[in-house]
Amino acid sequence: MDKVFVIRNGAADxxxxxxxxxxxxxxxxxxVVMPGVSCERSVRVELNGPGAEADIAGLCLCEGKDRxxxxxxxxxxxxxxxxxxxxxxxxxxxxxxxxxxxxxVAAGAQKTKALQESHALLLSPDASVQSxxxxxxxxxxxxxxxxxxxxxxxxxxxxxxxxxxVPEAEARRLQLISFISPVLQRLPExxxxxxxxxx
Amino acid sequence: xxxxxxKILNALDSGGEYKEGxxxxxxQEFVPKGLSxxxxxxxxxxxxxxxxxxxxxxxAFRRWQKxxxxxxxxxxxxxxxxxxxxxxxxxxxxxxxxxxxxxxLMETFDKLGxxxxxxxxxxxxxxxxxxxxxxxxxSVSVATTFRKTLAEKGIIFCSFSEAxxxxxxxxxxxxxxxVPVGDNFYAALNSAVFSDGSFCYIPKGVKCPMDLSSYxxxxxxxxxQFERTxxxxxxxxxxxxxxxxxxxxxxxxxxHAAVVEIIVxxxxxxxxxxxQNWYPGDAQGRGGILNLVTKRGLCRGExxxxxxxxxxxxxxxxxxxxxxxxxxxxxxxEFYSVAMTNNWQQAGTGTKMxxxxxxxxxxxxxxxxxxxxxxxSYRGLVQVGPAASGARNYxxxxxxxxxxxxxxxxxxxxxxxxxxxxxxxxxxxxKISEEQLFYCTQRGISAExxxxxxxGGYAREVLQRLPMxxxxxxxxxxxxSLEGAVG
Numbered sequence: 088m089d090k091v092f093v094i095r096n097g098a099a100d101x102x103x104x105x106x107x108x109x110x111x112x113x114x115x116x117x118x119v120v121m122p123g124v125s126c127e128r129s130v131r132v133e134l135n136g137p138g139a140e141a142d143i144a145g146l147c148l149c150e151g152k153d154r155x156x157x158x159x160x161x162x163x164x165x166x167x168x169x170x171x172x173x174x175x176x177x178x179x180x181x182x183x184x185x186x187x188x189x190x191x192v193a194a195g196a197q198k199t200k201a202l203q204e205s206h207a208l209l210l211s212p213d214a215s216v217q218s219x220x221x222x223x224x225x226x227x228x229x230x231x232x233x234x235x236x237x238x239x240x241x242x243x244x245x246x247x248x249x250x251x252x253v254p255e256a257e258a259r260r261l262q263l264i265s266f267i268s269p270v271l272q273r274l275p276e277x278x279x280x281x282x283x284x285x286x
Numbered sequence: 287x288x289x290x291x292x293k294i295l296n297a298l299d300s301g302g303e304y305k306e307g308x309x310x311x312x313x314q315e316f317v318p319k320g321l322s323x324x325x326x327x328x329x330x331x332x333x334x335x336x337x338x339x340x341x342x343x344x345x346a347f348r349r350w351q352k353x354x355x356x357x358x359x360x361x362x363x364x365x366x367x368x369x370x371x372x373x374x375x376x377x378x379x380x381x382x383x384x385x386x387x388x389x390x391l392m393e394t395f396d397k398l399g400x401x402x403x404x405x406x407x408x409x410x411x412x413x414x415x416x417x418x419x420x421x422x423x424x425s426v427s428v429a430t431t432f433r434k435t436l437a438e439k440g441i442i443f444c445s446f447s448e449a450x451x452x453x454x455x456x457x458x459x460x461x462x463x464x465v466p467v468g469d470n471f472y473a474a475l476n477s478a479v480f481s482d483g484s485f486c487y488i489p490k491g492v493k494c495p496m497d498l499s500s501y502x503x504x505x506x507x508x509x510x511q512f513e514r515t516x517x518x519x520x521x522x523x524x525x526x527x528x529x530x531x532x533x534x535x536x537x538x539x540x541x542h543a544a545v546v547e548i549i550v551x552x553x554x555x556x557x558x559x560x561x562q563n564w565y566p567g568d569a570q571g572r573g574g575i576l577n578l579v580t581k582r583g584l585c586r587g588e589x590x591x592x593x594x595x596x597x598x599x600x601x602x603x604x605x606x607x608x609x610x611x612x613x614x615x616x617x618x619x620e621f622y623s624v625a626m627t628n629n630w631q632q633a634g635t636g637t638k639m640x641x642x643x644x645x646x647x648x649x650x651x652x653x654x655x656x657x658x659x660x661x662x663s664y665r666g667l668v669q670v671g672p673a674a675s676g677a678r679n680y681x682x683x684x685x686x687x688x689x690x691x692x693x694x695x696x697x698x699x700x701x702x703x704x705x706x707x708x709x710x711x712x713x714x715x716x717k718i719s720e721e722q723l724f725y726c727t728q729r730g731i732s733a734e735x736x737x738x739x740x741x742g743g744y745a746r747e748v749l750q751r752l753p754m755x756x757x758x759x760x761x762x763x764x765x766x767s768l769e770g771a772v773g
Contacts, residue, residue: 197690207702212672215703222696223360224715227687232714237670237702 089115091274096124104129110136110165117273118145120155122285129158137167145174146270148285149182149214156185163190166197166226174205175267178214187219190233194225203233208240208266260286307535307565310394310505313378314424319508320369323347326478329374333447333481336454346467346477355471359605359634360663360695364539366576371541373479375424375506391428395421398532400501417497417528417755418443422513424506425481432496442487443498446514449485456487460518464547464584464611472543472605473580476512480545483513488523488554497526497753502544504533504564504575510541517547519554521587526557528756532600533565537573539602544579552587552614557595559752561760564600571630571659574602581608585617588643592617595751597760598625598635607665609638612646612674622748623652626764627660627692636666636698641677641707650681653745656692663695668709670702677707685715686744688737738764 092102108114120126132141147155161170176184190201207216220233240262248258263286264271271279317328326347330340355363377388400419418432420443427445436443442453449457467477484500504511519525533540542564550556558581567574577600583592594608610619621637639648648668656662664683685694696713718740726736742749745764749757 194693195690209702209705209707212705214705215701217702218698218700218711220696220698220711220713222685222713222715223693224685224687224695225693227690227692227717229687230714230716232712233696234710234712235698235700236708236710237700238708238710239705 088113091117091119091278093119093121093278094124094126094128095121102128102130105131105133107133107135108139108141111138112136113140115142116144117270118143119274119278119282120145120147120149120157122148122150123153125152125154127156129160131160131162132170133162133164134168134170135164137165139165139168141170143170143172144270144273146267146282147174147176147184148282149177149184150179151182152180153182155182158187160189161191161201163192163196163199163201166195166199168196169200170202172203172205173269175270176205176207176216177210177263177267178207178216179210181211181213183215185217187221188233189221189223190231192224192226192229192231196226197228199226199229199231201229201231205235206266207237208263209237210240304535304565306398306532306563308397309534310390312388312390312505314375314506315378316372316506316509317374319372321371321373321479325373329479329481332374335450338458339450342461342467343478346474349468350471350474350478353468353471353474359665360661360697361603361605361632361634363576363603366541368475372506372509373512374481375509376426377423377428391423394423394503394505395501398501398503400530417499420445420484420500422482422484422500422502424504424509424511427482427484435495439492439495440489441492441494442485444485446480446483446485446516449516453485453487456518457485457516460516460547460549462547464549464582465545465580470580472578473545476514476543476545476580480512480514483515483544485515486517486525486527488519488525490520491522493523494525497528497755499528499530502529502531504540504542507536507538510543513544515544515546517556517558518549519551519556521551522553524555526753527559528753529558529560530563532563533575535565535568535573539574539576541576542578546579546581548583548592550583550585550587550590550592550617553589554587555591556583557593558583558608559756560596561756561763562596562598562600562604563763566600566631567602567629569629571602574631575600577601577604577606579606581606583608583610583619585610585612585614585619588614588616590614590617591619593620593622593751594637595622595748596624596635597749597752597763598623598633599763601633602631604633604635606635607637609640610648611640611642612648613642615643616645617643618647620649621652622751624655624745624748624760624764625653625662626655627657627662629658629660631660633661634663634665636664638667639669639679641668641670641674641679643674645676646674647678649679650683651747652683653748654683654685654694655688655741655745656685656694657688659691661693661695663697664713665697667699667701668711670704670707670709672703674704675706677704679709681711683711683713684744685713686741687715687717
């Protein structure tokens with residue numbers, strides 16, 4: 088399954104709350120939360136057969152008084168499965184974003200590979216983010232890692248662009264696009280264009 | 287593969303002998319079993335405490351009665367019957383020679399490698415690298431060494447009970463100022479029944495000339511230990527503090543619920559190191575200490591610095607999260623931890639870094655090693671408040687798994703509300719790889735030494751932060767636990 092789910096106001100997104108992958112099945116899921124949306128979503132992905140692969144990415148663009156809370160639980164119930172997660176969030180104005188990602192490796196699920204990354208940028212003094220990247224591991228022959236960062240737009244990069252004649256607003260936009268581009272690349276062209284426009 | 291694991295596990299079981307598991311036979315006095323206002327009054331009266339401290343205890347007790355034990359830890363705690371614990375046990379004093387330490391106690395601490403005599407290292411040579419020790423045996427402090435040398439510099443280092451008698455103004459000012467009475471279930475319990483512990487005050491601008499140390503020993507059966515440590519480092523002072531602990535081997539669990547509070551004023555520097563070696567229980571998971579501890583430091587002044595270093599190898603269950611509140615601008619804190627669990631041990635440890643001041647920095651390095659059927663979790667919080675511009679945190683939490691029956695978990699929380707701060711967290715979980723082992727064995731290093739070497743290298747970043755004496759002990763502890771880890 089290769090699917091993109093877009094969460095916008097007043098439209099059904101069809102995001103399932105539970106996905107089960109059997110042996111050899113592959114999942115590529117991309118989730119986009121549009122600006123101006125407040126939502127709470129929880130997705131559970133179960134990897135139940137050897138060779139199953141889950142590749143999940145998400146993008147949250149939050150502004151105004153948006154309250155976005157995402158929860159992703161990845162359960163490696165069988166050995167030999169691979170999972171990758173990549174989440175990028177932008178929090179502007181008074182938005183609050185929270186991301187909680189759990190990778191659970193059941194006893195006996197050997198040769199599991201799981202990677203989780205979540206990155207957030209704070210763009211305003213009133214915005215806040217919360218990240219909970221969690222690992223719960225009951226098998227030893229595994230390679231699991233997670234990384235989480237929160238930060239702000241790098242002033243050195245901005246200076247570099249501006250010293251080369253790029254106006255401040257445009258420099259900022261370029262920085263933001265480069266931050267979200269790993270997820271942007273997975274989206275259909277018209278949606279990617281719409282998002283770049285929204286920045 | 288499975289066979290290799292089994293061999294490592296077997297070796298771990300036989301190798302990890304607990305050498306401090308003996309019991310000292312001394313006459314002791316106890317208060318009756320159980321917990322009530324009456325018991326608290328008895329403890330307070332026996333220690334000859336002033337009214338304000340009794341009120342403090344009773345207030346804590348009343349709050350505790352309304353509280354419930356925290357359940358958020360990834361731990362399976364046995365139900366603790368708080369009425370089945372003796373809250374105060376003290377070795378009887380010799381009426382004729384009240385000033386001298388009971389030779390049996392002296393011998394006990396000697397056996398543990400903790401000198402209670404201020405002897406010179408070598409005749410005619412000035413003592414170098416001395417450590418002042420406050421030794422706590424069950425509920426009372428039996429000796430504090432090098433007090434004269436320290437007093438010359440204006441440093442106060444004594445048992446908590448003594449501090450209450452001699453420096454009530456300091457104790458009153460700082461007690462419960464970092465860990466409030468009602469902070470959590472176990473801290474409230476400690477506030478109600480705390481027996482003894484260490485008190486330390488470093489005056490303005492003084493660099494403490496030697497490492498200070500507390501050593502906690504549980505001896506009596508059926509008792510709990512509830513010590514309280516209060517450290518105050520005044521402006522511009524510096525201190526290195528160490529804490530160690532052991533207990534006898536018993537089939538029943540014993541409760542240890544301590545509170546440590548550290549106040550760091552402007553430009554002061556405190557290093558707090560712990561080597562925790564409580565009895566971990568036997569290979570079947572019987573007995574062992576329940577180590578439920580609240581430790582917290584407050585970097586109150588500008589430019590203050592607090593560093594936590596811990597090596598956790600003991601206890602059946604550890605519930606311990608040394609934290610720092612970074613209140614002063616430009617203050618900084620570090621947390622370095624190695625937690626090793628084996629057999630049926632469970633460890634929940636980690637830290638909280640609360641950034642409130644501007645340009646505050648923190649660094650978290652946590653290394654977990656789980657073997658046998660043990661469960662080892664890191665749980666941490668990094669919070670950046672709206673005013674903490676320029677705050678910076680870096681966290682790294684690695685877990686090493688030895689054997690397929692154990693678990694390693696990481697539960698960090700990152701909360702950031704300042705757009706001029708950076709928080710980074712990374713964690714990895716893996717086992718000792720076949721390639722690493724092969725590389726070593728192929729060069730003639732036995733598999734057993736190879737495992738010890740790899741684990742040593744893995745924990746090195748933390749171990750090298752420990753003061754010299756402690757680093758040696760910690761290294762020994764880790765290698766004892768891994769002794770004979772044949773591949």
